[in-house]
Amino acid sequence: DVKVTQSSRYLVKRTGEKVFLECVQDMDHENMFWYRQDPGLGLRLIYFSYDVKMKEKGDIPEGYSVSREKKERFSLILESASTNQTSMYLCASSSYRRFSSTDTQYFGPGTRLTVL
Amino acid sequence: TQLLEQSPQFLSIQEGENLTVYCNSSSVFSSLQWYRQEPGEGPVLLVTVVTGGEVKKLKRLTFQFGDARKDSSLHITAAQTGDTGLYLCAGHNAGGTSYGKLTFGQGTILTVHP
Numbered sequence: 001d002v003k004v005t006q007s008s009r010y011l012v013k014r015t016g017e018k019v020f021l022e023c024v025q026d027m028d029h030e031n032m033f034w035y036r037q038d039p040g041l042g043l044r045l046i047y048f049s050y051d052v053k054m055k056e057k058g059d060i061p062e063g064y065s066v067s068r069e070k071k072e073r074f075s076l077i078l079e080s081a082s083t084n085q086t087s088m089y090l091c092a093s094s095s096y097r098r099f100s101s102t103d104t105q106y107f108g109p110g111t112r113l114t115v116l
Numbered sequence: 117t118q119l120l121e122q123s124p125q126f127l128s129i130q131e132g133e134n135l136t137v138y139c140n141s142s143s144v145f146s147s148l149q150w151y152r153q154e155p156g157e158g159p160v161l162l163v164t165v166v167t168g169g170e171v172k173k174l175k176r177l178t179f180q181f182g183d184a185r186k187d188s189s190l191h192i193t194a195a196q197t198g199d200t201g202l203y204l205c206a207g208h209n210a211g212g213t214s215y216g217k218l219t220f221g222q223g224t225i226l227t228v229h230p
Contacts, residue, residue: 103208
């Protein structure tokens with residue numbers, strides 16, 4: 001059974017704190033993604049990684065950074081958390097096949113982050 | 117930037133009713149996926165449609181991909197309370213350096229009342 005796990009289900013942080021969100025997948029997938037989910041806005045891509053130590057900006061990368069030191073682990077970092085980063089954060093992974101249009105993304109359960 | 121407009125944003129219906137959710141774009145996608153998300157969980161893939169005009173059925177759910185591959189619909193027949201959840205459409209733009217990125221619609225929150 002495929003599995004994407006996220007380090008915390010709920011997190012409360014203060015403005016200005018550095019926040020780490022961890023994601024681990026056990027499917028040996030090449031691709032990993034970080035999204036934030038806000039009501040009425042769907043899922044918006046923050047960053048993704050297609051290989052170890054590789055990263056690409058998504059649609060809303062400002063205020064975030066990522067790290068992928070091992071294939072199975074993808075971390076999202078909020079360098080200095082702000083209240084507008086209060087959101088649900090979802091991690092996903094997929095096995096990329098070039099020119100394929102049927103790749104499935106497997107999601108973790110999400111981390112609900114509140115920044116006070 | 118490719119955009120997917122999903123409608124309606126909210127649907128509240130009685131058990132046994134039929135419903136349709138729409139997903140529209142001005143861009144062409146190589147495939148369109150539908151995901152379902154339950155509270156406290158991540159989205160889970162329901163179906164992928166690839167060919168323009170394609171229709172796929174999953175029990176009471178019917179998915180259609182527009183001929184021009186710019187729009188899609190999800191039709192549920194005789195909704196049940198277990199269908200309650202958030203439905204998301206997502207467009208896939210394969211090839212080049214896309215690395216399997218998806219563009220998501222805003223989502224439709226479906227509530228089916230007994």
